Amino acid sequence: xxxxxxxxxxxxxxxxxxxxxxxxxxxxxxxxxxxxxxxxxxxxxxxxxxxxxxxxxxxxxxxxxxxxxxxxxxxxxxxxxxxxxxxxxxxxxxxxxxxxxxxxxxxxxxxxxxxxxxxxxxxxxxxxxxxxxxxxxxxxxxxxxxxxxxxxxxxxxxxxxxxxxxxxxxxxxxxxxxxxxxxxxxxxxxxxxxxxxxxxxxxxxxxxxxxxxxxxxxxxxxxxxxxxxxxxxxxxxxxxxxxxxxxxxxxxxxxxxxxxx
Amino acid sequence: xxxxxxxxxxxxxxxxxxxxxxxxxxxxxxxxxxxxxxxxxxxxxxxxxxxxxxxxxxxxxxxxxxxxxxxxxxxxxxxxxxxxxxxxxxxxxxxxxxxxxxxxxxxxxxxxxxxxxxxxxxxxxxxxxxxxxxxxxxxxxxxxxxxxxxxxxxxxxxxxxxxxxxxxxxxxxxxxxxxxxxxxxxxxxxxxxxxxxxxxxxxxxxxxxxxxxxxxxxxxxxxxxxxxxxxxxxxxxxxxxxxxxxxxxxxxxxxxxxxxxxxxxxxxxxxxxxxxxxxxxxxxxxxxxxxxxxxxxxxxxxxxxxxxxxxxxxxxxxxxxxxxxxxxxxxxxxxxxxxxxxxxxxxxxxxxxxxxxxxxxxxxxxxx
Ligand code: SF4
Ligand code: SF4
Ligand code: SF4
Numbered sequence: 001x002x003x004x005x006x007x008x009x010x011x012x013x014x015x016x017x018x019x020x021x022x023x024x025x026x027x028x029x030x031x032x033x034x035x036x037x038x039x040x041x042x043x044x045x046x047x048x049x050x051x052x053x054x055x056x057x058x059x060x061x062x063x064x065x066x067x068x069x070x071x072x073x074x075x076x077x078x079x080x081x082x083x084x085x086x087x088x089x090x091x092x093x094x095x096x097x098x099x100x101x102x103x104x105x106x107x108x109x110x111x112x113x114x115x116x117x118x119x120x121x122x123x124x125x126x127x128x129x130x131x132x133x134x135x136x137x138x139x140x141x142x143x144x145x146x147x148x149x150x151x152x153x154x155x156x157x158x159x160x161x162x163x164x165x166x167x168x169x170x171x172x173x174x175x176x177x178x179x180x181x182x183x184x185x186x187x188x189x190x191x192x193x194x195x196x197x198x199x200x201x202x203x204x205x206x207x208x209x210x211x212x213x214x215x216x217x218x219x220x221x222x223x224x225x226x227x228x229x230x231x232x233x234x235x236x237x238x239x240x241x242x243x244x245x246x247x248x249x250x251x252x253x254x255x256x257x258x259x260x261x
Numbered sequence: 262x263x264x265x266x267x268x269x270x271x272x273x274x275x276x277x278x279x280x281x282x283x284x285x286x287x288x289x290x291x292x293x294x295x296x297x298x299x300x301x302x303x304x305x306x307x308x309x310x311x312x313x314x315x316x317x318x319x320x321x322x323x324x325x326x327x328x329x330x331x332x333x334x335x336x337x338x339x340x341x342x343x344x345x346x347x348x349x350x351x352x353x354x355x356x357x358x359x360x361x362x363x364x365x366x367x368x369x370x371x372x373x374x375x376x377x378x379x380x381x382x383x384x385x386x387x388x389x390x391x392x393x394x395x396x397x398x399x400x401x402x403x404x405x406x407x408x409x410x411x412x413x414x415x416x417x418x419x420x421x422x423x424x425x426x427x428x429x430x431x432x433x434x435x436x437x438x439x440x441x442x443x444x445x446x447x448x449x450x451x452x453x454x455x456x457x458x459x460x461x462x463x464x465x466x467x468x469x470x471x472x473x474x475x476x477x478x479x480x481x482x483x484x485x486x487x488x489x490x491x492x493x494x495x496x497x498x499x500x501x502x503x504x505x506x507x508x509x510x511x512x513x514x515x516x517x518x519x520x521x522x523x524x525x526x527x528x529x530x531x532x533x534x535x536x537x538x539x540x541x542x543x544x545x546x547x548x549x550x551x552x553x554x555x556x557x558x559x560x561x562x563x564x565x566x567x568x569x570x571x572x573x574x575x576x577x578x579x580x581x582x583x584x585x586x587x588x589x590x591x592x593x594x595x596x597x598x599x600x601x602x603x604x605x606x607x608x609x610x611x612x613x614x615x616x617x618x619x620x621x622x623x624x625x626x627x628x629x
Pocket of ligand 3: 520521522523524525526527528560609610611612613614
């Protein structure tokens with residue numbers, strides 16, 4: 001096979017906790033193989049040495065929360081052939097999108113001694129509200145095997161095997177006993193996209209929804225069941241309002257129950 | 262037919278193990294009775310039962326010490342015969358070409374303990390799918406060939422069972438090596454055992470037993486007769502296929518879609534659902550590739566994706582596809598119903614959608 005030129009990989013950070021970038025560093029065993037296949041050209045979390053763009057693949061972590069970042073993401077887009085967003089912040093606005101439901105000025109005045117120096121946007125928004133995104137990898141944090149799969153797929157010119165069906169499919173393939181049906185534990189699995197291999201239900205916890213809404217989700221039907229199981233509207237609001245609070249199907253569901261509570 | 266004492270179960274298990282079988286049977290795990298590897302009769306859910314209703318399963322203590330006093334659990338025997346995830350083959354790059362390395366992992370010889378009548382019928386349905394016709398599935402075959410089946414007749418049907426409607430139970434009719442009826446009353450606790458194959462016959466002879474009396478056989482007969490009348494659910498099958506075909510545009514499908522999560526649980530737990538997808542994966546260097554087969558479902562969008570988009574984008578069309586396939590077009594495709602009345606799709610649907618209720622609604626409110 002002809003020697004292929006090493007593609008250049010960049011990793012960018014916006015408003016985020018760095019957890020998804022850590023998933024990349026967490027690839028320990030595979031990291032060497034990755035660095036043999038790609039030139040890690042820009043990855044401040046790993047090395048201060050950077051190589052100038054353009055880049056073949058950019059991984060973008062974090063959401064847009066400041067005017068400066070709203071500009072910077074366009075520069076990243078211009079410098080990238082393929083732009084892949086990673087994690088709930090980049091794909092849905094993240095936990096910091098909780099501000100979208102409140103007045104952010106009130107927060108800054110409470111948190112900072114000199115709020116006049118804080119330049120922040122009213123809303124925390126996902127990257128695809130600002131620029132074209134080639135692929136979104138969900139999760140809070142992302143799953144390292146899924147990240148490897150996406151990199152693999154782009155390097156080999158094939159479609160990534162990242163399903164958009166429910167967590168339940170993975171849960172059942174794993175042979176778990178359903179916590180919702182057998183234990184009466186509310187679980188967001190039926191409306192949440194797979195990718196974690198049903199991690200929480202495998203430990204007898206309900207799914208928290210950190211991969212965000214699945215394709216064709218039906219949160220109202222699930223909430224109705226939660227209500228029948230004894231959950232209050234407030235509890236339902238909290239269930240849908242976390243890492244992916246601003247993803248539309250979850251946002252609408254929490255707003256509907258907020259209005260009722 | 263013979264009678265064996267509860268201690269006879271140990272002899273049965275030992276005999277099977279001696280023949281090289283791995284024992285798979287019911288045991289209590291995570292507040293449910295699941296099928297898993299077992300070692301001895303102590304592993305069986307003695308004194309446990311399950312309460313089942315639409316979207317609800319609860320493990321409960323029984324008043325007595327029956328071994329098989331529960332019905333069917335969250336997953337069927339399908340997970341041992343038609344694996345949820347299976348590597349089909351690997352490929353290794355070899356210059357401009359590649360070499361295929363088939364998956365020839367050794368397949369265990371398994372003895373299934375406690376297979377219910379509806380499940381025997383479900384296995385027979387999957388046999389038809391995977392072993393007959395032009396395309397035999399070698400992976401299913403290699404597992405299926407080495408199974409020894411100990412069936413258990415159902416004397417206490419569950420809350421979502423309707424095998425009597427589907428003519429698939431509660432008594433095991435065929436497809437087993439041994440069939441057990443647990444006889445339990447104030448005076449005694451024994452098993453009436455019947456062989457259904459030469460292998461079962463031979464094994465039975467090795468176990469401590471006595472011949473069954475007419476009274477034993479009568480008792481079992483009566484228990485099963487009563488069980489048939491105690492089904493938690495019913496489904497009228499008369500003319501069902503045409504009824505569904507005539508009601509493909511019934512507004513009720515939309516009503517179901519408002520409740521259905523398209524989560525696919527019903528298809529995962531169904532013992533006859535057989536659909537799969539394949540994923541091709543490569544390693545980072547592009548030197549090796551793998552083809553992996555996974556259970557798939559008609560409730561996912563990718564399932565009906567063809568060039569340009571998904572044919573069944575709406576939940577309406579997905580649920581309708583699933584139910585009409587089970588109860589109508591399966592007859593055209595395979596000559597039987599695709600439903601054996603095990604009730605799993607009812608119990609394990611997180612929102613409790615009930616195939617028997619939906620069919621009844623359409624029957625009682627046809628659009629003409
Ligand atoms: S435990 Fe949650 S994710 Fe798993 S099948 Fe049940 S509802 Fe779905
Ligand atoms: S359709 Fe439902 S009741 Fe019928 S065999 Fe499948 S899981 Fe059992
Ligand atoms: S019928 Fe129930 S189990 Fe099946 S996809 Fe709909 S909600 Fe899920």
